[in-house]
Amino acid sequence: MALWRIRATVDDRPGYLSVLTASLALRGVNILSVQVHTTEAGAVDDFLVDAPEQVTEAELRAAVERGRGRDCWIARSGARGLADEPTRLLGLAGRLVRDPEATGEVLRTLLGADSVTWRPTPATAPGGVGGTTMVLADPAGGAHELHRREPSFTPAEYARAQALVELAATLARRDADRVTLVLPDGGEVSVRTATAEDVPGVRELHAACSPRSRQRRYLSGAADPAPARLRRLLEPVRGVTLLATAGSGGAAEPVVAMANLLGEGDEAEAALLVRDDWQRRGLGSALLRRLLGHADRAGYAAVLLHVQAENTPMLRTLRRLDRPVALERDGAVLTATLPLVPAPPAGGPACGGDAVTGGPAVAGSDARAGAVVPARRPG
Numbered sequence: 001m002a003l004w005r006i007r008a009t010v011d012d013r014p015g016y017l018s019v020l021t022a023s024l025a026l027r028g029v030n031i032l033s034v035q036v037h038t039t040e041a042g043a044v045d046d047f048l049v050d051a052p053e054q055v056t057e058a059e060l061r062a063a064v065e066r067g068r069g070r071d072c073w074i075a076r077s078g079a080r081g082l083a084d085e086p087t088r089l090l091g092l093a094g095r096l097v098r099d100p101e102a103t104g105e106v107l108r109t110l111l112g113a114d115s116v117t118w119r120p121t122p123a124t125a126p127g128g129v130g131g132t133t134m135v136l137a138d139p140a141g142g143a144h145e146l147h148r149r150e151p152s153f154t155p156a157e158y159a160r161a162q163a164l165v166e167l168a169a170t171l172a173r174r175d176a177d178r179v180t181l182v183l184p185d186g187g188e189v190s191v192r193t194a195t196a197e198d199v200p201g202v203r204e205l206h207a208a209c210s211p212r213s214r215q216r217r218y219l220s221g222a223a224d225p226a227p228a229r230l231r232r233l234l235e236p237v238r239g240v241t242l243l244a245t246a247g248s249g250g251a252a253e254p255v256v257a258m259a260n261l262l263g264e265g266d267e268a269e270a271a272l273l274v275r276d277d278w279q280r281r282g283l284g285s286a287l288l289r290r291l292l293g294h295a296d297r298a299g300y301a302a303v304l305l306h307v308q309a310e311n312t313p314m315l316r317t318l319r320r321l322d323r324p325v326a327l328e329r330d331g332a333v334l335t336a337t338l339p340l341v342p343a344p345p346a347g348g349p350a351c352g353g354d355a356v357t358g359g360p361a362v363a364g365s366d367a368r369a370g371a372v373v374p375a376r377r378p379g
Contacts, residue, residue, distance in 0.1 A: 003032075003077040004060060006047040007151045008069030009039070016068055017045065023067030027059060028052045035085060037154035044154050045069075048077060073151035089160060093167060100171035104144070107136070107161055111153070113146040136162050139169040181244070184282045189256060191290065194234040194241040199227050201255040202234065202243070208254075210276050216311050217273040219333060238263030240294050242287055246278075259287035261294055266301040272314075285317050292321075296340050305336040 006024075010016050021031060030050040037044040051060065057074050064072045092106045104116040111134070120142045134146040134153045144165060146153075178192040194202070206214060206224050218225075225233070234241050239261040245253035257274040270291045274284050295303050307314045309332050318325050318336055326337045 001030075001050045002053055002055075003079070004049050004051055004057075005075050005077045006049055006060060006064060007044060007073045008047075008064050009042045009044050009071045010069055012038075012043045017043075020045070020064065020067030020069050023063045024049065024060075027055055027063045029055070029060070029063070033084065035156075037156040039154055041071075044071075071151075089164075092164060096164060096168050096171060100168045103165060103168040106164060106168075107144060107146060110161060110164065111146060111148065111157055113148045115147045117145045119143050119145055134158055134161065136165045139166055140172060181283075181286050183286070187246075187281060189244040189246050189278075189283060190253065191242055191244050191287070194243045194258070196231045196235050198234055198243060198255065199230050201245075202230055202258060203227070205255040205258060205273065205275060208275050209273060213273065213276055213279075216308055216314070217271060219306060219308065233258075233260055233262075236260070236262050239268055239298075240291075242290060244278075244283060244287060257283050257287060259291050261291045261303070263295075263298065263300060267304055268295045268298070268300045268302075269304045269306070270295075271305065280313065284314070285320060288317060288321065292323075292338065292340070300340055302340055303338045305338075307334045307336055308332060309334050 008020070010020055024031065024047075028051065031047055032050055033048045035046040037046065049060075060074050061072050064074075089110070092110055095102060096106055104118065107113060108116050113134075118138070122137060122141070122143055131152050132148055132150060134157070136144040136146070136158070138144060146161070178190060181189050181191055183189070203224065209217075241261070242259040243255050244257035244259075246256045256278045257272065259273075260269075260271045262269045262271075270288065272284050272287060274287075292303060305314075305318070307318075309329065315334075318338075321338070323338055326339075328335045328337070
């Protein structure tokens, strides 16, 4: 027996597909899988079949045409063709996660393209499919142009390929956001945007923090948030979560700090969790400054932080931001409001409550934290 791929267009009418399959069965052809691609010209059926060794390509083509199939394309297939399409697509997506720069090779593998070319000009034709040419818009700018001799591309193939291109662009943006921060004491951390895949590392961060640090972060006795809650924190609907990681001689980088910015209305709430052995090194200040930058670019009017009144290190960090801050007390908890709109004229605090004015920066203090150097790409 031999494996073949057969693609043919069949009128989308009741019984027509059964006529085609019956015609193949008369030649002893066993259909192992079928994908249906809906097009304006009809349903394009993509078969993986097992045929007797003596059956030729010409005989398969004749069987398809007798079964009312048209625009037939036939090619020999290997054992790799036995993998179902969703599994293959997930495998290619995983490859992109590991190497976003492999977009061209992933597209070639997905579609069996003869060539994949990136062009700096954006895609002009909506949909991007035209016969044996496909044009995919790159969200980062430009377009990927694919060619293959046969068969013609289908809208379903275009949708799959465009989804992979957008995944690669998202991963590239995440890597572009990665920076290395040099702390006042010379220590270095890598800061990047979090994803749901970081849940295990963030759980390890929580386990490595003291109960007091966790209590200051959550204002409660929550020692270890459930994975579902962590996923929501790492990929908020509105806002961003930043993670700081420290190198460990080639091993997986441990997460040493987490900074959350959660948006609601025209305000956003910020919170920090820094591993105990990385506290008092300027890391919290550096992360908070980056959160404020995100909030400013997103157009929020203010950023709020809920701080325990006894949390002197955090209050000291707020003073070193060189921004107007208003504090309102509710029992043992202070709410700090940092307005992001232009500062009001001198003569009063930006918001109601007690004002905390920015103190002068001192050498080696948190105010100097966070010098940025270009990110190092792993490995």
